[in-house]
Amino acid sequence: MAKKNMQVTKVPMPEQAPEIRNKNFDEVALGYTQEMAIVEAGRCLNCKNSPCVKGCPVNVPIPAFISKLAQGEFEDAYQTIVLENALPAICGRVCPQENQCEGKCVRGIKGEPVAIGRLERFAADYHMKHHKGASDPVQKNGKKVAVVGSGPSGLTCAGELVKKGYDVSVFEALHKAGGVLSYGIPEFRLPKDLVAAEIKNIEDQGVSIDTNIIVGRSITVDELTEEGYDAVFIGSGAGLPGFLHIPGENLLGVYSANEFLTRVNLMKGFQFPKTPTPVKIGENVAVVGAGNVAMDSARTAKRLGAKNVYIVYRRSIEEAPARAEELHHAEEEGIIFKFLNNPSEIIGDDKGDVAGLKIVKQQLGEPDASGRRRPVPIKGSDYELAVQTVIIAIGQKPNPLIRRTTPGLSCESWGGIIVDEDTMETSKKNIYAGGDTVTGAATVILAMGAGKKAAAAIDQKLSLS
Amino acid sequence: MYKIIKKEKLNDTVDLLEIKAPFVARKCEPGQFIMLRVDEDGERIPLTIADYDRDQGTVTIIYQIVGYSTTLLSQKKEGDCVQDFAGPMGSPAELTKKEHKVIGVAGGVGAAPLYPQLKKLAAQGTKVDVIIGGKSAAYVLLADAFAQFCDQVFIATDDGSLGTKGFVTNVLADQIAKETYDECIAIGPLIMMKNVVKITKPAGLPTMVSLNPIMVDGTGMCGGCRVTIDGETKFACVDGPDFDGFKVNFDECMKRQGFYREEEHQCRIGRG
Ligand SMILES: Cc1cc2nc3c(=O)[nH]c(=O)nc-3n(C[C@H](O)[C@H](O)[C@H](O)COP(=O)(O)OP(=O)(O)OC[C@H]3O[C@@H](n4cnc5c(N)ncnc54)[C@H](O)[C@@H]3O)c2cc1C
Ligand code: FES
Numbered sequence: 001m002a003k004k005n006m007q008v009t010k011v012p013m014p015e016q017a018p019e020i021r022n023k024n025f026d027e028v029a030l031g032y033t034q035e036m037a038i039v040e041a042g043r044c045l046n047c048k049n050s051p052c053v054k055g056c057p058v059n060v061p062i063p064a065f066i067s068k069l070a071q072g073e074f075e076d077a078y079q080t081i082v083l084e085n086a087l088p089a090i091c092g093r094v095c096p097q098e099n100q101c102e103g104k105c106v107r108g109i110k111g112e113p114v115a116i117g118r119l120e121r122f123a124a125d126y127h128m129k130h131h132k133g134a135s136d137p138v139q140k141n142g143k144k145v146a147v148v149g150s151g152p153s154g155l156t157c158a159g160e161l162v163k164k165g166y167d168v169s170v171f172e173a174l175h176k177a178g179g180v181l182s183y184g185i186p187e188f189r190l191p192k193d194l195v196a197a198e199i200k201n202i203e204d205q206g207v208s209i210d211t212n213i214i215v216g217r218s219i220t221v222d223e224l225t226e227e228g229y230d231a232v233f234i235g236s237g238a239g240l241p242g243f244l245h246i247p248g249e250n251l252l253g254v255y256s257a258n259e260f261l262t263r264v265n266l267m268k269g270f271q272f273p274k275t276p277t278p279v280k281i282g283e284n285v286a287v288v289g290a291g292n293v294a295m296d297s298a299r300t301a302k303r304l305g306a307k308n309v310y311i312v313y314r315r316s317i318e319e320a321p322a323r324a325e326e327l328h329h330a331e332e333e334g335i336i337f338k339f340l341n342n343p344s345e346i347i348g349d350d351k352g353d354v355a356g357l358k359i360v361k362q363q364l365g366e367p368d369a370s371g372r373r374r375p376v377p378i379k380g381s382d383y384e385l386a387v388q389t390v391i392i393a394i395g396q397k398p399n400p401l402i403r404r405t406t407p408g409l410s411c412e413s414w415g416g417i418i419v420d421e422d423t424m425e426t427s428k429k430n431i432y433a434g435g436d437t438v439t440g441a442a443t444v445i446l447a448m449g450a451g452k453k454a455a456a457a458i459d460q461k462l463s464l465s
Numbered sequence: 466m467y468k469i470i471k472k473e474k475l476n477d478t479v480d481l482l483e484i485k486a487p488f489v490a491r492k493c494e495p496g497q498f499i500m501l502r503v504d505e506d507g508e509r510i511p512l513t514i515a516d517y518d519r520d521q522g523t524v525t526i527i528y529q530i531v532g533y534s535t536t537l538l539s540q541k542k543e544g545d546c547v548q549d550f551a552g553p554m555g556s557p558a559e560l561t562k563k564e565h566k567v568i569g570v571a572g573g574v575g576a577a578p579l580y581p582q583l584k585k586l587a588a589q590g591t592k593v594d595v596i597i598g599g600k601s602a603a604y605v606l607l608a609d610a611f612a613q614f615c616d617q618v619f620i621a622t623d624d625g626s627l628g629t630k631g632f633v634t635n636v637l638a639d640q641i642a643k644e645t646y647d648e649c650i651a652i653g654p655l656i657m658m659k660n661v662v663k664i665t666k667p668a669g670l671p672t673m674v675s676l677n678p679i680m681v682d683g684t685g686m687c688g689g690c691r692v693t694i695d696g697e698t699k700f701a702c703v704d705g706p707d708f709d710g711f712k713v714n715f716d717e718c719m720k721r722q723g724f725y726r727e728e729e730h731q732c733r734i735g736r737g
Contacts (some may be wrong), residue, residue, distance in 0.1 A: 173684045175502060175509070175549040183686075212551035214684060217497075218488045239686040243698065250691055250698065250717055252724045259687035267681070268506060276508040276533050277681075278725050352720040399685050401703065 005042035008111025013118055018332040022302050025187045025270055028329060029093070029118075034074070037122040041070035044114045047106055052116060055104035057449040060084045062101055062116055069119055078127035081120060086159045087152060087198050087448065089128060090181060092121025093190050094292075095445050096323045128197055138206070141165035143462050146229040148215045148402070151179020152444045153435025154235030155199065156451030157458075158207045164459050168206070169229075171213040176266060179237050180436075181444070183266035184258070186296050188303070189326075192265070216405035221431060230465075231430045231458045234417060235451060238396040238436035244288065248346030249392070253282060253354035257289070257297045257393035264300050282388025284308045286357045288343055289393035290320035293441075295327065297391045298335045309335050310385065314342035314362050314375045340364070342375060344382070346390055356384045398437045406431075416440055423457035424450060432458060466546035470523055476603045478530050479574055480539050481515070487522035489514075489552045495581035496558025496675070496707050499524065500683040502549035503537045510534050511680045511702070513578035514553065524550075527577035527606070554683045558582050558673065558707045562589045563647040566616070568640060569595040570633050570661055572653020576606040578675055579652045587614035594640065595619070598633035598653065602626040634660045641668055648673065651710065655722065659715040672710035676701045678721055693717050 014030040015021070021028050032040065044066040052062045060081055068077035081088045097103070097117040105113030143166050147154045150172040158168045176182050181195045203209060215221060215236070224232050241256035243249050260279065263269040267277035285306045287298040290313035298309045311330070313320060316339050320327060331337065338359070345358040361381035364373040398415040410418045410427035417426055417433040424432045434450025436442055471483035489499055498513045516525035530539045541547065560582060567586055571579045576597055583593045596619040599605040605620055605627055612618050619636045620628025629636055634657070637649070641664070649672040651661040658674040665672040678701050681687040685703035692701050693714035699705065 173551065174682065175551065212500075212549050213488055214551065214554065217553050218492060218551075239684070241686070241688045243688065250693060250721065252720060256688040259681055259689040262681050262687050267508065275506045280725065352717075401685060 003042075004045065005039055007043060010043075010112045010115040010118070011036045011040040013115075018329075018334070021188065022299070022333040025303055027191050028188050031125055032118055032122045034072070034126075037069050037074075037119060038072060040115050041066045041119060043107055044070070045106060051104035051106065052101040052114075055100045055102075057100065057445045058085050058452060060088075060101075060120070065123060066114065066116070066119055069123060074123060074126040075131060077123040081123055085448070086156055086202070087444075088120050089124035089194050089198060090152070090190065091445055091448070092117050092119075092124055094185060094323075096443060098324050100445070128194070138163060138165050140167065141463075143167065143230045144169070144228060145458060146171065146224045146232045147235060148221070148232065149173075149179060149235040149237055149435075149437075150177035150199070150209055151235055151237050151435060151447060152181065153237075153437075153447035153451040154179070154233065155202055156448040157233045157235060157432075157434070157455045158451075159202045159205065160452055160455035161458065162202075162206045164455075166459075166462075168208070170207060170209040171215050171219070172209060172211045173214040174266065175211050177209050177211060179235075183262045184293070184296070186261065186265055186300050188299070189296065214401070216401040221402065221406045221409070221428075225430070230462050231432060233424075233451070233454050233458065234402060234426070234431065234433040234437060235435045235447070236399060236402055236437045237447075238398045238441045240397045240399045240415070241392070242395045242397065243392055244343060244394065246343060246345050248348055248354070251346055251348040251354045252352050253280070253388055254346060254390045254392065257287075257293045257391055258396065260297055260391050261293070261300065264304070270300075270304060279304065280389070281306050282354070284310075284385075284387040285389040285391065286310045286312050286343070286385060286387040287391045287393055288312050289395070290315070290317075290322055290327075290339075291393065291395070292322045292326055293396075294393035295322045295330045295335075297393050299330055299333055301389070301391065302333055302335065306389070310338050310387070311335055312338045312341045312343055312357065312359065312385070314340065315372065316340055316364060319372045338385075340375060342377065343390075347384065354388055354390055356386050357390055358382060358384050396436075396441045398440070402437075414440070423461075424454035425457065430461070466548060467550040468546050469541055469543055472541070472543045475527065475606055479527060479604075479606065480530070481525060481527045482538075482541075483523050483525050484547065484550055485522055486524050486550045486552075489524045489550065490517045490519055490522045493517050493524065493553035494557035495560060495585050496578070497553035497555045498578075498683070498706060499526065499550055499552035500554060500680070501526070501538070501547055501551075503534055503541070504548050507537070507548060508534045509549075509681060509683065511554070511677065511683055513675070513677070513706070515577035515580055517581075524552075527574055529574045551683070554702055555706050556704065558650075560585050560589070562586075563591045565645045565647050566592040566594060567648045567650060568637070568646045569593060569615075570598075570637055570649060570651040570653070570657075571595065571606070572598045572633060572657040573600075573604060574606065575651075575653030575657070575675070576611075579650060580607055580610060582650055583611065584614055592616050594644075596621060596633045596636045596640070598622070598657070599627075600624070632660070633657065634664055637661060638664050641665070641670055646670055649710075655715055655719050658710060658713075662710040662713075662715075666711050673707050674710040674713060675706045676708060676713065676718060677706060678718060679725065692721075
């Protein structure tokens with residue numbers, strides 16, 4: 001056994017310099033080299049009780065794959081991860097590791113935790129670069145499952161079931177598969193080639209993906225059952241953008257983060273006019289919210305040439321829901337944080353274009369229902385921030401389409417589909433759901449966990465019948 | 466890929482395409498629309514469904530060549546394919562049998578989405594009249610098709626080359642003074658629909674209009690298509706595209722529709 005690396009800090013991630021990367025859409029983090037991966041892997045103590053695994057929503061055997069890396073067995077490390085996680089190249093890049101595996105890492109008590117996310121990404125990238133072999137064909141069991149939506153929950157559910165011999169068809173409303181991975185998370189954080197490769201991998205295993213099919217309109221959930229699908233998994237995400245409901249929200253130059261990011265990512269608006277979908281951005285941009293979506297919007301606006309990009313958030317940085325790395329990267333790239341600032345009105349000029357954002361400063365009061373300290377307005381602190389673009393990134397809810405077109409599907413008042421937490425089965429027999437459409441906007445890994453759980457329950461039920 | 470089964474030039478700026486799209490054809494209803502991308506990397510453009518054949522699995526769209534993507538689309542020939550054709554989207558128009566009569570008002574390519582709505586009403590036994598407007602005779606669309614089931618077909622052209630010289634609204638004002646109608650369905654440019662409502666609202670004639678704001682996804686995901694109806698924000702792609710004309714904030718719609726005017730120009734220059 002090699003000697004442990006007792007360095008208290010992670011091997012730093014090679015990155016593009018902030019003042020260079022805030023002008024391009026290439027990936028910010030460049031990834032470990034083999035040498036770096038081996039050194040970092042040497043920091044893992046291989047704890048017997050593996051607290052890190054308990055922090056992982058899909059139970060990746062973390063110490064096991066890291067010890068393979070430490071020995072230079074990169075492909076084995078990858079194969080160890082994919083026993084539990086079908087999309088490691090993605091999770092390694094976008095999981096909030098600080099609240100999950102790395103948050104539980106023993107090395108984190110005195111110093112930085114092991115860079116589990118970076119190592120996961122390394123193993124996945126290594127595999128993608130070096131292995132092109134097709135997977136072994138599986139014996140079909142003659143049963144059919146339909147999956148609605150091709151985001152991480154749907155793809156995971158489909159991938160798990162196809163491995164067990166099911167015929168799986170995924171129906172996706174947009175022209176491209178991937179859900180938020182394709183239309184939401186920007187290229188500089190999650191390269192689209194990589195998402196496409198992960199999806200192709202799942203298709204190569206035998207999953208069929210039909211794009212341009214809007215379930216509820218092109219075909220309903222009940223019709224899928226009538227057409228002979230033995231089970232249906234709904235992984236339609238939380239795509240309905242929230243607005244602030246303040247005056248001026250329909251002025252020209254106000255975007256939902258979804259619209260802004262979809263124009264840039266899915267429609268490649270950053271290449272306009274080479275691609276025909278335009279995206280207009282002012283010199284000064286305010287992004288309202290402080291989650292991952294807000295950071296992605298702000299950093300994208302900067303890359304599109306905005307001079308001053310503000311994050312306007314009514315709570316303080318401690319409550320900001322974004323991953324620690326995103327906040328850090330945003331700050332490095334020159335995004336200006338305005339915490340404890342609550343927008344009250346969007347001001348327009350006589351042509352109906354955005355001219356400014358009216359803001360009331362806040363201070364923190366008593367904890368509210370969410371357990372976070374409630375922002376309270378400071379009297380007389382109003383001011384106007386001169387901006388030409390406002391991007392609203394304050395959260396998304398499930399799209400109402402499926403709920404409106406599926407009689408008998410029980411849902412929460414805010415729109416989430418209600419499921420049995422052990423099986424992910426809905427109030428309708430053999431109809432399952434998971435991911436953001438059940439939880440509301442959450443994370444890639446939780447959506448994957450739900451897809452996996454549903455696949456296991458579907459298999460258990462259908463293999464009895 | 467979705468194959469173009471038939472192509473017809475209706476006039477120098479308007480084409481009709483019949484496209485093989487079984488998933489759309491099997492379920493679509495009057496009032497709904499599709500999202501089309503001409504090629505890889507293309508823009509998603511919404512086009513209202515003009516007709517459909519469930520047996521053949523085909524959907525008819527009629528579009529005006531106005532910008533980059535419609536120009537590109539107009540270069541496609543019979544037998545060619547378009548990259549994407551998703552739908553049906555939007556809520557079907559509410560079309561129930563009426564006691565007296567319904568009057569349809571079409572401006573330019575608005576005739577295309579109006580056609581299936583009036584056709585369905587007529588098939589249910591409601592009497593329908595239609596007023597079709599255009600710049601000149603060549604821009605009056607589908608007059609013969611409407612004549613198949615409409616009691617009366619009125620035509621108005623700006624230059625008087627066909628029918629009445631003047632606006633559809635002039636004909637409408639005369640007609641509602643003469644006959645009893647239960648409803649008006651107006652589809653065309655925003656300014657036309659706004660002016661129709663100026664006549665029908667004082668007359669107390671319920672009026673449905675069809676809005677076509679800028680859209681990105683068409684599935685309710687971006688909110689780019691938001692419109693104000695009775696003071697409330699709605700997403701035209703999901704809650705519409707048909708709305709009660711009395712409640713629509715037309716001025717806001719017009720402003721929002723013009724947001725990318727400069728870019729549309731730049732795109733045409735930039736991409737030839
Ligand atoms: C900008 C942004 C940044 C984010 N950053 C992070 C991050 O760094 N880390 C992290 O863990 N999470 C992040 N998230 C959250 C994460 O992406 C989501 O939690 C996750 O994608 C949810 O997966 P899902 O499968 O439930 O749904 P989605 O990814 O939303 O996929 C749902 C799919 O279903 C399709 N669909 C919807 N309705 C229908 C229908 N009726 N018929 C057919 N198809 C339909 C949609 O088009 C979509 O493709 C981010 C989200 C956004 C928007
Ligand atoms: S077009 Fe995106 S929500 Fe309507």
